[in-house]
């Protein structure tokens with residue numbers, strides 16, 4: 121522990137450099153919304169919670185509305201976050217107490233917060249630290265617990281004891297920022313099953329407590345593409361996924377479900393669901409299930425201005441998150457993405473960002489769609505020809521059929537085969553070389569970004585802002 125204390129100032133400094141404005145990824149506008157979102161985030165991703173809360177907060181604008189809600193209706197609204205009966209009841213019980221004791225307001229002290237039904241220190245710290253900027257303690261969730269243990273900052277396993285250790289070591293004025301920064305580090309780099317130690321900012325000082333050599337080593341070289349096993353071919357979606365609402369199709373965002381409805385009922389899609397389900401049971405598959413349809417989630421059907429088509433998700437640990445060419449924050453941009461940024465700089469003068477996370481483009485109307493949406497870890501193209509291409513062709517057809525025209529960016533021969541699905545008399549196709557190092561010489565100078573904006577102007581649509589903000593910049597992304 122003494123060595124860990126000495127390393128702590130370095131850890132704090134590097135965390136501050138990497139995540140200067142670390143914050144939770146839950147969306148909220150007032151303390152009550154943060155409290156409710158935090159309750160819903162138990163055993164669920166922040167992204168999943170963020171999908172649910174806009175409708176939830178519109179339906180129940182204050183604690184009284186939650187307290188008086190029809191419980192069955194509340195359950196339905198929070199159902200996608202899992203454990204929905206328990207969570208709906210927890211939210212309602214807390215809100216009843218807020219109405220009875222605090223006139224519907226969220227209290228500002230730890231003592232009052234933990235006296236609320238079902239509210240423990242972690243939830244109280246999230247709300248008090250984040251919504252009120254009160255340093256009541258260090259938030260300890262599963263990520264903070266794991267990373268603190270691996271870094272040797274604590275030997276404890278219970279969250280309250282871990283928090284006590286961290287509160288003793290970390291200066292009080294750092295508490296509010298330290299928790300969220302460690303969460304981001306744990307979520308994107310020091311993950312539970314595949315920590316990316318070779319790329320970690322602490323790898324020169326981390327004792328890697330509890331990390332096996334195999335987990336800390338670089339991923340093995342790619343092997344040949346596996347043949348799907350007979351079991352995989354026969355497998356059906358798990359009872360759990362059926363109960364949750366129908367496997368993959370339940371994860372397709374509602375607006376896209378509406379335009380792809382017939383597609384999701386076809387036999388090939390059911391076989392695809394069974395294949396992916398069996399693959400996940402037997403192997404590690406990227407991206408995680410909740411990220412598979414991120415391209416569709418971040419770019420609603422009627423907001424697509426540009427479709428950029430990729431091929432296969434990244435197959436190394438922690439890279440893929442459902443947007444083509446994009447990697448998670450904290451992950452080194454792969455060579456194709458580095459070349460994309462170089463061309464973007466040459467073409468439009470955009471600053472090269474300090475990360476490779478392209479969500480900003482997706483939210484601005486660039487549908488970052490791969491032709492295949494899942495892959496077995498470290499085995500490129502391993503989910504090719506299992507039905508994804510048929511599904512993503514249907515996405516292209518749906519966009520082609522849309523009244524409002526759009527721009528298709530097709531990089532490389534594989535993507536350019538899809539031109540046959542596009543009515544080029546209505547839409548604009550910009551076909552250039554692929555940014556891979558193998559064809560980068562031809563890609564450089566192709567000016568796809570300014571061409572896309574020129575085409576959008578001709579279609580009387582607003583141009584895309586292609587500048588990706590740096591991590592930590594204050595933006596709406």
Ligand code: SF4
Pocket residue numbers: 267270271309310311315316317320321322323326327328329331336
């Ligand atoms: S070196 Fe490895 S175990 Fe240590 S914090 Fe970094 S990713 Fe986690």
